[in-house]
Amino acid sequence: MIKAGIDIGTNSTRLIVADFKDGSYKTLHREARVTRLGQDVDKTSRLASEAIARTVEVIKDYTRIADKLGAGVIRATTTSAARDAKNTGDFIDLVKAKTGIELEVLSPEKEAKLSFLGATYSTLPSSLSTLVMDIGGGSTELILGSPRHVKFSFSKNIGCVRLYELFIENDPPISSEIEAIRNYVRDIYSKEINQIKKTGDFQLIGTAGTITTLAAINLGLKEYDPSIVHGSLLSKEKIDEILKQFLSMTLKQRKEIPVMEPGRADVIVAGTTIASTLLETLSVKKLIVSEADILDGIILDVPEGGLEPPHHKGNGF
Numbered sequence: 001m002i003k004a005g006i007d008i009g010t011n012s013t014r015l016i017v018a019d020f021k022d023g024s025y026k027t028l029h030r031e032a033r034v035t036r037l038g039q040d041v042d043k044t045s046r047l048a049s050e051a052i053a054r055t056v057e058v059i060k061d062y063t064r065i066a067d068k069l070g071a072g073v074i075r076a077t078t079t080s081a082a083r084d085a086k087n088t089g090d091f092i093d094l095v096k097a098k099t100g101i102e103l104e105v106l107s108p109e110k111e112a113k114l115s116f117l118g119a120t121y122s123t124l125p126s127s128l129s130t131l132v133m134d135i136g137g138g139s140t141e142l143i144l145g146s147p148r149h150v151k152f153s154f155s156k157n158i159g160c161v162r163l164y165e166l167f168i169e170n171d172p173p174i175s176s177e178i179e180a181i182r183n184y185v186r187d188i189y190s191k192e193i194n195q196i197k198k199t200g201d202f203q204l205i206g207t208a209g210t211i212t213t214l215a216a217i218n219l220g221l222k223e224y225d226p227s228i229v230h231g232s233l234l235s236k237e238k239i240d241e242i243l244k245q246f247l248s249m250t251l252k253q254r255k256e257i258p259v260m261e262p263g264r265a266d267v268i269v270a271g272t273t274i275a276s277t278l279l280e281t282l283s284v285k286k287l288i289v290s291e292a293d294i295l296d297g298i299i300l301d302v303p304e305g306g307l308e309p310p311h312h313k314g315n316g317f
Contacts, residue, residue: 001073002028004066005298006059008078008103010038010137010161011267012209013055015062016295017069025299028069030226032209033058034263038081038138038161047085055091056098063099075298077104079111080138080159108139108155114297116143116150119207119290121300122230129202131282134293135210135274137161137267142189142278144196151199154192158185160210160271171251173269178247181270185277193281204284206234207293209264210271215289216259217242224259230291236279243272 003025004017014032018025035055039048059076066074076095082088082105092103106114115134129151134141138159144152167180196202215229218238246254246269254265279287 002069002071003299003302004062004069004071004074005295005302006062006074006076006101007295007298008035008037008055008059008076008082010041010079010081010139010159011036011264012137012261013037013058013062014295015065016299017066017071018299020299029065030295032261034261036137036161036263037078038159040165041081041085041138042162042165045085046087047081047091052091052094056094059095059101060099063101073302074101075104075302076101077106077114077294077298079106079294080136080157080162083108084138084157108141109153111139111294112141112143112153112155113150114301115141115207115294116145116153116297117300118293118295118297119205120145121296122290122292129199130205131196131202132205132207132290133211133275133278133287134207135160135271136208140189140274140278142192142196144199144202152192152196154189156188156192158188158274160267160274163274164267164270168270172247172249175247178243178269178273181273182277185274186281189278189281193278197282204279204282204287205290206275206287207290209261210268210275211287211289212291213259213261213264213268214239214242214272214275217257222258226291229289232289233286234289235286236276236284239272239276239279243269243276246272 001020007014012032013035017029018027037051037055039051095103116132119132132143136159140158141155167177215232215234255262
């Protein structure tokens, strides 16, 4: 069975199309485009009309790609920005009218579950518990568990887009802005991190665009290669070294980094600061990088025989 998943995040909209056979799957197509659905949502509590328009256009393209590849079902979900905006209903209605897809707004708990499912699916078994850190555009999830059981899941509105818009005004960002982000992250997640640390040792898996971009820079890649990034190790020391490098560069210079998506270059400083602060607070020295994440979780959560959540019904564009 061929399944497609569309993850509509605060910063980017992503597609996966995969062929499932005998309990595993082969990815037929995977891509991401920066659409910044969460543009100014903290200031206005609304999804901007231009953000909705560009996101819907990408969803239309993705639906065509999935249909061409023979997807029997297309599941589309959206997360933090859509949860918080007052006009999300208008966005859902427009997506349905233009693509036939019934968009599913994930709760923080469901988002965390799918992130954990995707990130841990292809990782090697470990005797330790696994903590998944998913730094998104609007929120960051920390999920602790084992392959068959989630023990704790936490979701906080400290994504890279949100904190960029809240704290960073200078180019390059200045030290007081970075320290403000660090203090904010520590304050927001202090109780939950103390709870996690009391459970004992764990391995840390990092997912999503901030982490995978940092991993590609760490590996010295001139062109992004997910097969090399996936499963690589990224140390707290290296994260801090790259952050220091970012703080010496203008936005234009960050855009020129070979593996940097142009639409990520502005928010990458906030995302890197979030990663550094969480590793510091967790007392973790390194993490395992995973290319698999909530996007994989979206299709892994679809039963082989069909789909219960809202889905594409193939009624045109």
